[in-house]
Amino acid sequence: MKLALRDVIEQPGARVPFCCEFDLSDMEFPWGRPFRVPVRARGSVTNTAGVLTLTAALAATLSLTCDRCAAAYEQKADVPVEMVLAERLAGDEDDEIYLLTGDELALDEVLIPALVLAMETKHLCREDCRGLCPRCGHNLNEGPCGCPPPEGDARWAALRQWRP
Ligand SMILES: [Zn+2]
Ligand SMILES: [Zn+2]
Structure with a gap:
């Protein structure tokens, strides 16, 4: 115009x-x-x-x-x-x-x-x-997807040390 x-x-x-x-x-x-x-x-x-x-x-x-x-x-x-x-x-x-x-x-x-x-x-x-789950692609804003926490998660790292 x-x-x-x-x-x-x-x-x-x-x-x-x-x-x-x-x-x-x-x-x-x-x-x-x-x-x-x-x-x-x-x-x-x-x-x-x-x-x-x-x-x-x-x-x-x-x-x-x-x-x-x-x-x-x-x-x-x-x-x-x-x-x-x-x-x-x-x-x-x-x-x-x-x-x-x-x-x-x-x-x-x-x-x-x-x-x-x-x-x-x-x-x-x-x-x-919250973005998408890197494993299954689920939209995490809609709730958790049931995948295990990512590899880097401190709780899992501690558990892995107990495995033989
Ligand atoms: Zn978004
Ligand atoms: Zn997932």
């Missing part, structure tokens, strides 16, 4: 709101495709004494896979975005400034990189996920 900025560029105190959705269902990360549901963005561009500031909130429902137990789960993510827009750099170079080309702003070009940067690379269905 393109946002027309001419009015807000020329008028200190002006504000142009926006509200849009991005279909990012094709976007793929090494760990999966999290955006099965469209990402919503709402915010505005404000001219404060000649300085243009974009403020936005991105709301996503992420479809994730647990790194430990491989369960699919969903998680809400809210990503705040704030940056200064300028038509040209005025002396001080600043990474936080987005350089405008013309008087339209392609919202996806500004907002989607901010969303991608905010993505976590580690995913757990819950903080204390």
Whole structure:
């Protein structure tokens, strides 16, 4: 979506709101495709004494896979975005400034990189996920599986010493 900025560029105190959705269902990360549901963005561009500031909130429902137990789960993510827009750099170079080309702003070009940067690379269905049994693959969140404890277990190591 393109946002027309001419009015807000020329008028200190002006504000142009926006509200849009991005279909990012094709976007793929090494760990999966999290955006099965469209990402919503709402915010505005404000001219404060000649300085243009974009403020936005991105709301996503992420479809994730647990790194430990491989369960699919969903998680809400809210990503705040704030940056200064300028038509040209005025002396001080600043990474936080987005350089405008013309008087339209392609919202996806500004907002989607901010969303991608905010993505976590580690995913757990819950903080204390017990994962899968290394022997039988049973999901240990659903209860114990009946396999003997792993080789390294101290109690078994002690027992083994008593064997002939
Ligand atoms: Zn899990
Ligand atoms: Zn098991």
